[in-house]
Structures are given as C-alpha cells and as structure tokens.
Amino acid sequence: MYLNCHTYYSLRFGTFSEVELLELAKSNHIETVVLTDINNTSACLNFIRKSKAYDIKPVIGIDFRNGVSQQFVGIAKNNHGFQELNAFLSEHSHNKKSIPDNAPNFNDVFIIYPFEKVLQNEKKQFRDHEFIGVSIEELRKLPFSIYTSYTNKLVIQQQVTIRNKKDFNAHRLLRAIDNNTLLSKLQKSEECKLTDIMLSLEAIKTAFSEFPHIITNTEQILNTCSIDFSFGKDRISQNQKVYLDSPEADYELLETLCQDNLHKRYSHPTEKVKARLQTELNTIKNMSFVSYFLINHDIISYSKRMGYVHVGRGSGANSIVAYIIGITDVDPIELDLYFERFINPFRASPPDFDIDFSWKDREDITRYIFDRFKNVALLATYNTFKYRGVVRELGKVFGLPKEEIDKLSDGMYDIENLDAMSNLVLKYGQLIKGFPNHLSVHACGVLILDRPIHFYSATDLPPKGFPTIQFDMIIAEDVGIFKFDILGQRGLAKIKEAIEIVKYNRPELPPIDITQVETFKKDPKINALLKRGKAIGAYYVESPAMRGLMQKLQTQDYLGLVAASSIIRPGVSSSGMKKEFIIRQRYPERRREANPILLKIMPETYGIMVYQEDVLKVAHEFAGLNLGEADVLRRGMSGKFRSRTEFAQVEQKFIKNCHEKGYPEALTLEVWHQIKSFAGYAFAKGHSASYAVESYQSLYLKCYFPLEFMVAVLNNGGGFYSTEHYIHEAKMCGGTIHPPCINTSQFENIIKGKAIYLGFGYLKSLESLTIKRFLTERNFNGPYKSLDDFIDRVSISVEQITILIRIDAFRFTHQSKTALLWESIFKLNANKQVISQARLFKTNHRKFNLPSLTTTFVEEAYDQIELLGFPLCGYFDLMDEACQKSIKASELNRHINQSVLLYGALVNTRFHKASNGKLIRFCTFIDKDGHYFDSVHFPKVVDKYPIHGLGVYACHGKVTEEFGFCSLDIQWTKKMSLKPDPRS
Incomplete structure (x- = not known):
C-alpha cells in the first residue's frame, strides 16, 4: 500500500535507515514496500538484500523533486525499469537540469503524480503507466475534483518520512540545517507533514474503504513489480567478464603474456616457478578471473607507455602471474608468498590489486580507464553527521550564541546547569549523529562492470568529472561488484620527479x-x-x-x-x-x-x-x-x-x-x-x-642523488616531517639553501649543482597571480637587470613587492633590503593604487640618496620565519641563552642508565594514549650537529614540562637503551629563549 517511502538517504529529509523502514513495515503487517528516496538510490540494493530477513517483498523507485517540490514518483516494474530511472536521474544530476513537470515515456516504470501537482497543472492526459497519487489527507478533496472520475488512474500515495513526533522534530532540524536557517524561520513548505507516517494495513484500507478501486489499483502496481539482485553466497561477479571477445581468447592472451615475459623475470625458470605459474593460470581460469588480470595489465601497460611509475600491491601481489606480466614487482618465489592468500577455491571475490600511481598521474590514469572501458564509474562513500559537527549545526539552527555552541561542541559543560534549548541540541545531536550527510567519492575505488552502471545505481558527477555511483564498497561487494583500487601517492611522484631533476642537473650521467x-x-x-x-x-x-x-x-x-x-x-x-x-x-x-x-x-x-x-x-x-x-x-x-x-x-x-x-x-x-x-x-x-x-x-635515489631527491621530496609536499626538516636534511647531504631569487627561482624548488633555490610557492602571502606574472615576463624577456627594470616590466603592488624584497629576492642588485624597500615605496604608487598592466614606456626613475642601511642576520631570520614559516639558519643560531654542559646525540650510548642533558631543536612530536587513558608524548629532536635523538615524556612530565612549538629545548633525562637503540626518558625540559627581533 505504500508507494512513496523515504529513508535517511533522502538526504537532510528522511529520518531512519532502510532497515528501520523494513522493521516499520513488518510491525504494521505490510507485505510489500516501495522505497523511493528523493533523487537518490543509495539504499536500494541493501533494502532489497535485507528484505528477505523480514519476509517483505521489496519494490524500488525514485522520488523526483526540485528541492522539496515533488514532481512525480517513478517505481521500477523490474530491473530494466530501475535502469531507466537511474539513467533519467543521472542525466539531470550531471547536467544540473531541473526535473520536468511531466515524466518521459518510460517502458518499465510506473509514474505516480501527486494529487496536488495534478490539480495545480490541470493535467488531463495520462499514459497507461501513469497514475495519480492520493494521500489519506487528500481524500476529502477528491470528490470535489474532476479526477474523481479517473477511477483507473487513482492510487494510494501515503508518503512515509517519519515514524513519530520525535522523528518529525529531527526532520525539521535537518531541513533547517539544509536551508542554513533558524528553525523559527523554516518555511512550512520545506517540511513534510505530521501525517507522513506508516499506518497498519488494516488502518490504511479502512481509510480508503469508500474508494475500493484506489486500493485495487495500488495492489495491481505492487503485484506487477518485481526486482531481483543476487547477494552474498548466491552472488555472481558483476565485473566486466570478457576483455577481448571470448573467455577462450582472454585465456590465450594471458597465457601468451606469461610466456613472453617469463624470461624477463626469471632468466632460468626453475620447475618450482613453472609449476606455480601453471597452477595459478589454471586457478585463474577456473575461477573466471582472467579478464580481471587482463584489465589490470591494460591499465599498467598504459602507465608504462606514459612513463609513469607504479606500485602494485594488495593480495594480488602474492601472484606469480601478476609479477610476470608486470602488474606487481614482487617475486612470490623469492618471498615464498602464500598462494592461498591471493586465491583459494573458497574465494568468490577476485584478488585485490591496489595500484599506486603518482598523485600527479592518477587523474590521467582514471581518465584513461573511463575512455578505454565501457561501463565505468567511481565508487561512493557516505559522509555522515559527526556528533560535534551536528551539535554545532543544531546550535546555529536554535540560534544559540557562538560561545554556547563552542561549549556544547567541545563537551565543556555541566549537564545539570544546561537550559532546555541546550539539552535539545544534545538530545537531537545524538539522534542525528551517524545519519548520511552527503555522498562523496571513495578514495580509490573504480568500477568496471559488465552491465551499464545505471543497472545498479544512479550516478552523480563530482567536480573532477567522473560519474560516481550512489552506494559504497560494502553494498558493492554484497552484489558482486568488485572495485579496482587506483590510488595516488606522493612517494612515487618523488621518485619520478627526482629522476627528472637528476637528468636536468647532471646531464652528463x-x-x-x-x-x-x-x-x-x-x-x-x-x-x-x-x-x-x-x-x-x-x-x-x-x-x-x-x-x-x-x-x-x-x-x-x-x-x-x-x-x-x-x-x-x-x-x-x-x-x-x-x-x-x-x-x-x-x-x-x-x-x-x-x-x-x-x-x-x-x-x-x-x-x-x-x-x-x-x-x-x-x-x-x-x-x-x-x-x-x-x-x-x-x-x-x-x-x-x-x-x-x-x-x-x-x-x-x-x-x-x-x-x-x-x-x-x-x-x-x-x-x-x-x-x-x-x-x-x-x-x-x-x-x-x-x-x-x-x-x-x-x-x-637518496643514496646516490641525495640533493636532487630532497628537492623532489620538497616539491611533492614532503612526507612525515615538516618542510623545514627536509631542508635541514638537504643541508646534511651537502646542499646550500638559498631563499627565493627573482632571476633564478621558480614556483617550485630548483637545484643548480649543489645550490637549492627555494620556490616562490613557499611565500604564504605572495599571490599566485603575481608569481605567474613576473615568471612569465622573465621567461619571455630575460632576467631582470635591476629593481627599476622589474618595476618597469611587471605590474605589482607595494605590498607584494615588499614580500619579495624582505625575502631577499633582489639580492642580485647588491643593495640592502632596507634601501630597496624605501626605493620601491617611492617608485611605486605610495597611495596604494595598483597599476593593472606593465608600462608601455620606461619611466625615468629618480635616484634617491639614502643613508647606508644594513640588515642583521637576526632580522633576516625573522623575515624568513614570517614569510616562509621557518628560518634558514636554524634555531641554534638564534639562541639567546648560554648552554650548560651537555652531551651530543652521538654520545648517548656512552651514558646508558645515566641522567644527561641534551639540547635539541624539535623535529616532531606526537601523543599516545596509554592503557590507563593518560597521555604519553614522543618527540624527535636534532642536536647542534644535526643528528637525531628521541625522547619519551611519560604522564608525570607531559603537563608539567610541555612542548610548545618549534625551537631549541634543553632536554634532561635518563638514557634508556633497547636493542642498541638509545632514547631519553625525560625528567624535565625547558624551551630556550631566542634572540628578539631588533625591529620589534
């Protein structure tokens, strides 16, 4: 009887899950339920999967709306009808088109137009598969309309969105969050009705007892619909089954690839290698995983043609076939990898291939997959309401002041002293917590299927432009859809870029x-x-x-x-x-x-x-x-x-x-x-x-080309440590670090011999458009000859040129930074009027007689800290206190079980929660020689001697040793003061 039911996948509208919908139907003795979420199909497959446990016949469809305005409800007669609905919704979603007033002429779909919409549009003509939906509340209007005579077109449309008053309150809060408005200002038109609930089968039949033809029409629709997907042990793989044109051709290709590449991996293949290879090939063939291997090989082959670096991992890395044909570089014979982890006769899913590419290349690989294969989509993931976040949102909806919202969100309150409004925020925060908030894209999952994507789901089109299904990995695997994991990581980008930098910096190699x-x-x-x-x-x-x-x-x-x-x-x-x-x-x-x-x-x-x-x-x-x-x-x-x-x-x-x-x-x-x-x-x-x-x-690369490698590391966002520390490591490798230079540097870091020039991209307040402007001018018309020449050729504001001067980017002029700053202020518009384009004619610049002005190394360091985030000289050079007698990191092993004092510049700090719930801090420092030592700060000293930011710390503690590795069990620390900026 229920043709229009919502779950909380009707995002920021529905109030319970698809499983709770089935529970609700069961408790009301309803035998068939139609799930129709608003412009969404996320819950459909799991709704079908779970319905057997409740002995309920599942029917699925989509509630098509523009905002909250219901245009019509589409109900799938069968799987093909579901595909039609998904394709229609996806077309409008991708192109950001409004849902029209009239549905297209579907083949296997029932269309239900809401009674109020029909009245409003005065719709008279209906196709065979189109009906008018009437709720219990609207029955009183029906006899007074022309549609009372449309006896074969009327059906029950008792919308189900809530279960009770508490759900209704949650629904209103969700609508207010969605509209970014105060609850008191929420329009009634944005809400469902208090009557949008599920009644028992007996109650709804009683409500429509005077209109038996409406009950009959509704039952006919429900009886006609049938949807079927296989799940769990009964599922079959939905992935693309054939790579070429037949399973036989696929296997022949896989066999040929193995034979052609065997001697590249094993110059003298042993009987063990040959036997393992044949066993794998037979198993892959018998389990119908041949196309899965060939598709992965196709992706890797494209990557190699483009000169990309990749890493193949996951359980598939246990496979000798994957190793021989180049999907992975892991030799399962050398490592004695367990074949059954990769594949065993009880495994229904194909082995995992997690394939990593450079973060810069991943999008192109994804684009290739979409172009190369037919039925492709990205996998979705659900972003849910987190408790702290939803408390913040509800606080805004209720109009609470920011201080109160912060207090509730951070848990800094006494429950007994809260007012009624704050209690409501916490109460509904707990209820809404875990609801899906919006759909996002899975970090790496790509689907390549045998059937069209819309056979399973509607798709969204996120900013990167790749269609994305509306369900997650768990649902996908339940129905036999197994993802290809295409990941992006910075480690591979470092390798690729380091090779390119070596080629540029050391062309003789x-x-x-x-x-x-x-x-x-x-x-x-x-x-x-x-x-x-x-x-x-x-x-x-x-x-x-x-x-x-x-x-x-x-x-x-x-x-x-x-x-x-x-x-x-x-x-x-x-x-x-x-x-x-x-x-x-x-x-x-x-x-x-x-x-x-x-x-x-x-x-x-x-x-x-x-x-x-x-x-x-x-x-x-x-x-x-x-x-x-x-x-x-x-x-x-x-x-x-x-x-x-x-x-x-x-x-x-x-x-x-x-x-x-x-x-x-x-x-x-x-x-x-x-x-x-x-x-x-x-x-x-x-x-x-x-x-x-x-x-x-x-x-x-680190061993033989350390400087080039460190530049590549810096250009790809570093890794575990800060930029400052990788710069320190480059110094330890023999590099000389230079601040950005207007005639040498690029946006990213570059190297010339052993000189590393930091990129303009590190200058936090320098606008990217400004950087692009002066680099383009330099590339086309050569280096800048002077500050005057730069001002003539580049349109720039006083504020922006000040950043360049303070970082010493004009040091080639051999003028002091202070003198350059005064000149730039005089020569540019002192009233801050920005010239939008370079001057057509060179101006005659006045020469100013300025007193001799110098900049100290401390001032340089503070400019660098402000503009780059760190000093290039190191914190030890800036210390303003004398060091007491101490040891160096290299001497720790001579003082095991002794209390010692070390001075170290902080590299990294992290907390660990002990089994008793108390925090332990772990720190890594470098001493004055640049060598590491590690420290452990147990709960008794964590709060008493805090670590506040970067700088040099006096670290006093007991030297402990474990398997030859020494660390410091901290007894006390003190942050050393730095020389002040003389200009402040």
Whole structure:
C-alpha cells in the first residue's frame, strides 16, 4: 500500500535507515514496500538484500523533486525499469537540469503524480503507466475534483518520512540545517507533514474503504513489480567478464603474456616457478578471473607507455602471474608468498590489486580507464553527521550564541546547569549523529562492470568529472561488484620527479633505470642507510618509529625491510609480538623457545605471526580450519564483514579444533589472542613487499642523488616531517639553501649543482597571480637587470613587492633590503593604487640618496620565519641563552642508565594514549650537529614540562637503551629563549 517511502538517504529529509523502514513495515503487517528516496538510490540494493530477513517483498523507485517540490514518483516494474530511472536521474544530476513537470515515456516504470501537482497543472492526459497519487489527507478533496472520475488512474500515495513526533522534530532540524536557517524561520513548505507516517494495513484500507478501486489499483502496481539482485553466497561477479571477445581468447592472451615475459623475470625458470605459474593460470581460469588480470595489465601497460611509475600491491601481489606480466614487482618465489592468500577455491571475490600511481598521474590514469572501458564509474562513500559537527549545526539552527555552541561542541559543560534549548541540541545531536550527510567519492575505488552502471545505481558527477555511483564498497561487494583500487601517492611522484631533476642537473650521467630493484637490494650502501636509520624522505621508512625499529632489528636487506613494514603496524605491537620478533631476530638462541608447530608453519618469522596471511596459515595448518573458514577469519578481523555471525561460528570452530588436537588451553588462547589482536592491522606479505620495493627505489635515489631527491621530496609536499626538516636534511647531504631569487627561482624548488633555490610557492602571502606574472615576463624577456627594470616590466603592488624584497629576492642588485624597500615605496604608487598592466614606456626613475642601511642576520631570520614559516639558519643560531654542559646525540650510548642533558631543536612530536587513558608524548629532536635523538615524556612530565612549538629545548633525562637503540626518558625540559627581533 505504500508507494512513496523515504529513508535517511533522502538526504537532510528522511529520518531512519532502510532497515528501520523494513522493521516499520513488518510491525504494521505490510507485505510489500516501495522505497523511493528523493533523487537518490543509495539504499536500494541493501533494502532489497535485507528484505528477505523480514519476509517483505521489496519494490524500488525514485522520488523526483526540485528541492522539496515533488514532481512525480517513478517505481521500477523490474530491473530494466530501475535502469531507466537511474539513467533519467543521472542525466539531470550531471547536467544540473531541473526535473520536468511531466515524466518521459518510460517502458518499465510506473509514474505516480501527486494529487496536488495534478490539480495545480490541470493535467488531463495520462499514459497507461501513469497514475495519480492520493494521500489519506487528500481524500476529502477528491470528490470535489474532476479526477474523481479517473477511477483507473487513482492510487494510494501515503508518503512515509517519519515514524513519530520525535522523528518529525529531527526532520525539521535537518531541513533547517539544509536551508542554513533558524528553525523559527523554516518555511512550512520545506517540511513534510505530521501525517507522513506508516499506518497498519488494516488502518490504511479502512481509510480508503469508500474508494475500493484506489486500493485495487495500488495492489495491481505492487503485484506487477518485481526486482531481483543476487547477494552474498548466491552472488555472481558483476565485473566486466570478457576483455577481448571470448573467455577462450582472454585465456590465450594471458597465457601468451606469461610466456613472453617469463624470461624477463626469471632468466632460468626453475620447475618450482613453472609449476606455480601453471597452477595459478589454471586457478585463474577456473575461477573466471582472467579478464580481471587482463584489465589490470591494460591499465599498467598504459602507465608504462606514459612513463609513469607504479606500485602494485594488495593480495594480488602474492601472484606469480601478476609479477610476470608486470602488474606487481614482487617475486612470490623469492618471498615464498602464500598462494592461498591471493586465491583459494573458497574465494568468490577476485584478488585485490591496489595500484599506486603518482598523485600527479592518477587523474590521467582514471581518465584513461573511463575512455578505454565501457561501463565505468567511481565508487561512493557516505559522509555522515559527526556528533560535534551536528551539535554545532543544531546550535546555529536554535540560534544559540557562538560561545554556547563552542561549549556544547567541545563537551565543556555541566549537564545539570544546561537550559532546555541546550539539552535539545544534545538530545537531537545524538539522534542525528551517524545519519548520511552527503555522498562523496571513495578514495580509490573504480568500477568496471559488465552491465551499464545505471543497472545498479544512479550516478552523480563530482567536480573532477567522473560519474560516481550512489552506494559504497560494502553494498558493492554484497552484489558482486568488485572495485579496482587506483590510488595516488606522493612517494612515487618523488621518485619520478627526482629522476627528472637528476637528468636536468647532471646531464652528463646516463639515464636512471629505476626498475633495477634487484640490484638496489644487494647494494651495501643502500642497505647501510636502512641499518643506520638514515632514510629521511624515503617512502614509508622515514618515520621515527620505523627509523628506530630498523636500528633495533639491524635491518640491512630486503626481506628484513619487508618484515619491518608489517611489524610496525599497531596490531603486531599490541600483541607483544614486535618485541619478541626483535629478540628472536637479534638472538638466534631465543628461537628455540618458539612453539615447534608454529615455527614449522612460519620458519621465516621464527614462529611469530607477522603478516596477514599468517592468519590463514595458522588457522588452516594449526587449527585445522579449511581455507574458506580461514579466509572468513582473516576478513572478519579486517572489518570487511557486515555480519559477525559467520565470524563467531569460525571462532568457536577454531577453539574446538585446537581442543580436539590436544593443544594445551593456554597455547590455544595465546595463539587466538595473537590472531585477534593484530589480524585487522597487519599487512599482507605481498603488500609489505610492494612497499619495500618502492622504499628501495627511493633509497637508491637518496643514496646516490641525495640533493636532487630532497628537492623532489620538497616539491611533492614532503612526507612525515615538516618542510623545514627536509631542508635541514638537504643541508646534511651537502646542499646550500638559498631563499627565493627573482632571476633564478621558480614556483617550485630548483637545484643548480649543489645550490637549492627555494620556490616562490613557499611565500604564504605572495599571490599566485603575481608569481605567474613576473615568471612569465622573465621567461619571455630575460632576467631582470635591476629593481627599476622589474618595476618597469611587471605590474605589482607595494605590498607584494615588499614580500619579495624582505625575502631577499633582489639580492642580485647588491643593495640592502632596507634601501630597496624605501626605493620601491617611492617608485611605486605610495597611495596604494595598483597599476593593472606593465608600462608601455620606461619611466625615468629618480635616484634617491639614502643613508647606508644594513640588515642583521637576526632580522633576516625573522623575515624568513614570517614569510616562509621557518628560518634558514636554524634555531641554534638564534639562541639567546648560554648552554650548560651537555652531551651530543652521538654520545648517548656512552651514558646508558645515566641522567644527561641534551639540547635539541624539535623535529616532531606526537601523543599516545596509554592503557590507563593518560597521555604519553614522543618527540624527535636534532642536536647542534644535526643528528637525531628521541625522547619519551611519560604522564608525570607531559603537563608539567610541555612542548610548545618549534625551537631549541634543553632536554634532561635518563638514557634508556633497547636493542642498541638509545632514547631519553625525560625528567624535565625547558624551551630556550631566542634572540628578539631588533625591529620589534
């Protein structure tokens, strides 16, 4: 009986979920429900999936509106009708067109025009599939209209948007938020009606009892409609099934690619390699994943043709086929990668290929995919109302003052002292929290499907211009749609740009082949960087935690780095296995304490679970679960399951099997605890290996071309550390850092020999249009000869030229900054009138006799701090206090368990919440020689001796040592004062 029901995916309008709609229908004895969200199809597939559990027949459609004005409701007769509706909505959404008054002539769609709209437009003609919807409230008007005689065209349109008064209040608040208005000023036309609720089947039939033909017409529509999608175990893959023109041709191509490239990867392929290859090919063919591999290969091939750098990771990195045809650069034979993590007979979904490209190249790759393949869309994600955010919005809606809103949002209030209005804000904040607010684009998911995208969903067109479906990854996987992960990261951009910079700065060298990873792995100089923690700028291995871990592990090879990449993850650490792994790595005799069964399963990691596939191995080989059950365990722990029921059953079987195998209960629970504590966070081994490959490429460049590499790091937004610290690292590598120069610098940083010129892009207050203007002029007409020449050629305001002078960009004139500032003020419009274009004729500039004016290095530093955000000289040079007797970072290992004093410039600080809820601070400093030391600030000193911003700190503490890595357990700190700016 209900042809027009909304969920909260009628964004900022509806008040409950699609599952709650089914619960509502069930409680009212309704057997068929039509979900018609406003200009949205996000809930449709999950509504269909969940309806079986409630024994309700699902029907889906769309409520087409312009704002809140309902034009008509479209109800899909079948899957094709749903596709028609999606295509129609998408066309209007993409082109920002209003919904017309009259629906097009759909083939498999019922159209319901609301009674009030029909009256207003005096519509007389209706097609066979078009009807007039009448609510209970509108029945009193019907007998007095001409439409009372349209007996075969009238149907029930009792809109369902709310369940009760509380929902209605929430609805009004959502409408006020959407309209950015006070609740008291919200127009009635923006609201639904208090009567837009679901009545019982008996009650609605009673309401329409005098109009039995309306009930009959409504039932006929409901009976005619049928929608079907397969879900869960019954689903089949909806991805593009064929790459060429047949499965046979696809397999032949995949086989040919493997044979053609086998000797490029393995010069002398062993029987083990050949057997693994054939096993994979057979499995890929039998599981119908051939096209999935070929599509990924196609994307990678385009990337290589364009000269882009990529990293292939995910479970697909465990595949020898992926390695041979170039999707990944991880050798599964060398690493003994677990085949069943990549594919097993119980797996319905294809393996994961997370393919990283440079953040600068990713959009072009995405564009290529849309051009190359037919049915393509981006995956969506839901941005939901967060509690603090919705409290802020509700505070504005209720008209509360900003101070009160801040107090409520930050939780800084005493609940007993709040007034009624503030209590309402908190009450409805809790209710609305978690509602979808708007749709966004998934970070990396691209869909390439067999059927048209609109078979499954309407699409939006976000600013980047790629159609995006209206449901998320969980829904997609439920229905058999598996995403291609196309990611952008800055690490690859650094590698690519560093190669280009080397080519420019050192043209005498042969071209760099960054694919020679096997050579890099064996290079003792590169491995020494890992062992000594000298990997600043290198992707993934530069953080303080990784730097410390690699020194503790004495990491000096590829396999060690692969292990470290997973050990650093929070799960391994929290289970206590990180420390145990380090002990077994450093002290071989400790390995004898490992459980012999686990040691046999995981000899490479000394019987310790380090990688995600270790869960599979242990569950299968230790606990006797089949591979399907083991995969349930792995996926359940990684949070990819919607339901925990199946996971709980596998957990029970794990413990039961271990008991039957006679394992001691303590051993069973210990292994289970290890699995449970880290499986959701650990990397797949192939994933870690992929990161390690990229790290070695970065380390090669850092080792042999450190300055060019650091410029590339700076030009791509850095990484874990601040710009200032990467500049420090460039200095440590022998570079000379120059502030921006008007005749040399570009927008980004450049290098000439060992001289690095900072880019104009760092000058925070310098307008990009100004930069573009003077760089373009310089490129076309040559360097500037003087300040006068610059003023003649470039239209610029006094304020903007002042920034350039203060950063010393005109130092080629050999005039002091103070003199240049006075000249610029005299020669430009002192009354701040900006000249919009360069002068046609050179003016005769007056010469002014100014006294000799100089700038001190302290003034220079403060100008740099203001304009760049940091001084180029370093904070030690600016100290205004004498240092007491102290040690250097390199001397820490001579003072283990002793209290010492070090002076350090702050590099990085971060907090960690201890198990008791108190905060621990971790800091990284550099001493006067530029060498690192790390400190731990336990709760007793965190508040007493705070770390306030960048600068030099006196750090007094006890030297602690763990596996040869020293750090400072802080007892007190003091921030050292800096020389004041003499001009202030």
